[in-house]
Amino acid sequence: MFGTLVRKELKNIIAGPKFAATFLACSVLILLGVCVGIVDFKADMKQYETAVQLEQEQLQEQHSWSYLATRVFRKPDPMQIFVGGVSRDIGRFSVLEESEAIRLTGSAYSNDTVFAVFRFIDLHFIFMVVMSLFAILFTYDSINGERESGTLKLVFTNPVKRFSYILAKFAGSWLGLAIPLVIPVLTGLLLVLLFRVPLTADHWGRLLLFLLVSFLYCTFFLAFGLMVSAMTRRSSVSFLVLLVSWVAMILIVPKAAVMAAGKLAPVPSVAQIESRIDRFSSSEWEKYIKGMEETSIRREREMSGMTEEERKAQREINEWNWLEESEKARKAVETEIWNNSKRMYEELGNLRGRQERLAFVLSRVSPASAYKLASMNLAGTDTGLKERCEGQMARYHDSLYEFATKMEKESPGGNPGIMVTIDSEKGLTTSAPRDTKTIDTSGMPRFAEGYPSMSQVIRNALTDAVLLVIYVALALLGAVAAFSAYDLR
């Protein structure tokens, strides 16, 4: 019985116009998305390799370990083909200098703003926006459409259980959607092989998980469409309800979550922080000046009974002490101000983190957000990418300058200072020393960026994947419950 129902559902879908349209749209979009992704990735990779090469050559022309300055580059991850995430929003490289903090700069979008306008269509985007819509299209009239056409009643004049019927509807439309999805996706993977995209075993694992999560996401919309279809009498109504829900889930909820998080967990702007720091520092300086004034008044008072001579002697004796005292106080104020501003920025970072987490939690009300977070985490193009990358670069920074210090002690390079000569005839001339000896960079540590491991990405994506499973289960339960009370006439 169940098999008969599933087969009929699948046959009915394949015979209908929805199937052909979906198949065509999926094929075009998925293959286009993968192609564009591969081309972009190859371009990014080439840019990366050239930049690294160039930096290497420049390093070899340096003369001294003591003034070592270079740049480190973020290696493009082939997963960005499928889930672009923040990969093009964050910088591609950071300048390395001994006393400078790591800061990724030069993002793809800041260099080529046209890309930012026409953001690329990766698989993730196609699934999130287009496939969810097709999933809705597959099931929005599953139940009420059959009621409208009169076939529902005829089916139920036979010994058919409602439970089997709704599950068969679900299974049939799932298969009907899976066919036009799986075939282009497999073709896309073939393209990835054909173009020799450097995917490691871990990459394939992550890619597989991403595809699984994507299917789970589409499954949610199938089940959701089924549920709404089983709760309404007319397919035009269910279509409208579903369209509004779709817009809410994909566009409104994530945006509203970010805005609500901004209201619930406010973060001061950098300008506010800076003005607070300014205020703090001026008040500290004020205190300092007041203190100085009081001291000098106190000193005057102490000397009030003295003659002019005695006063002079007293001043001479204490001059150094007093100077040292004031200098110490000034230093203390400076340290206090520096610590305060460090604290302020730390606090800002914490507040931002809190706001981001809150925004994510709120946005997870929408399966689209859960899917987005899960797939970005699986691809390693999530919002943590910048931090992870800067962390790796910071570690490299430390090891590099440790090495440089050691090398400097062992074989100091040429003096990079400027020679100033005063000649009676030529006057004043400056010249850099013509030291041709360059540093030997062969033993220098190289920046080896690691891709996130399988276990790491699974840990990051688990919450959202589980959430998607829950959403699917809820929608299915809702569909079964709604249909068990459905008026079949």
Place this chain on the structure above:
Amino acid sequence: MESDKNNGMSRTAPMLEAVNLTKRYDDGVLALDDLNLSVFPGRAYAMLGANGAGKTTTINLFLNFIDPTEGEARVAGVASHRDPLLIREKVSYVSENVMLYMNFSAVQNLDFFARLSGRSKGFRRDECRDVLRRVGLEDDCHDRKLKTFSKGMRQKCGIAIAVIKGAPAILLDEPTSGLDPKAAFEFMNLLDSLRAEGRAILMSTHDIFRAREIADDIGIVKEGRLVMQRSREELEGEDLEKIYLDYMSGLS
């Protein structure tokens, strides 16, 4: 096989039976009021009545698409709201407007509904074609999509589904309304042959002429009440149309 058993039971146990059947819809409309009728195997019962008399309600109660407010609609002795799955094995249904899957051919539709019918007997694919021929659909339209079918052809498909199911009871809700005279005549012949096989037939209709021709028993339903019920023998020589109109205008 099935019909043998039914013949053995005939005149003893009704196949379809409404006992004090009452239905009040949620909005308070009393659609059926204490209706009693019986249809025996091998007999046809025609329910006559104006629009809104309660004919469709009666049939929906037999199929358990709605629950009775009071009384029972029994199929082979079982109240339909007590075991809907069981009684749905025993009844076939043909609606006023048979609606099938428009993207499927006649054979595919018939095949699907035959598999759903829960028939214990084995099922052969070419049986579909035999049945389609029997209801008057020629071979050239067996594999045509249903959306190319006329209303008469769809009604024939509907009866084909009832035939292939082989159920002992058939419920028909105004099956010939909107059919041209020739199609209606063929349809009635088909019903006649099904009755001859021993099936119990309950049919609602406006068509007094056809009702008289085929039915063994005729009941007139007015505002949810059975106001008249007579057998073919009792109606011998009477003008059914006049009786009907008299009841409708409240003269009788």
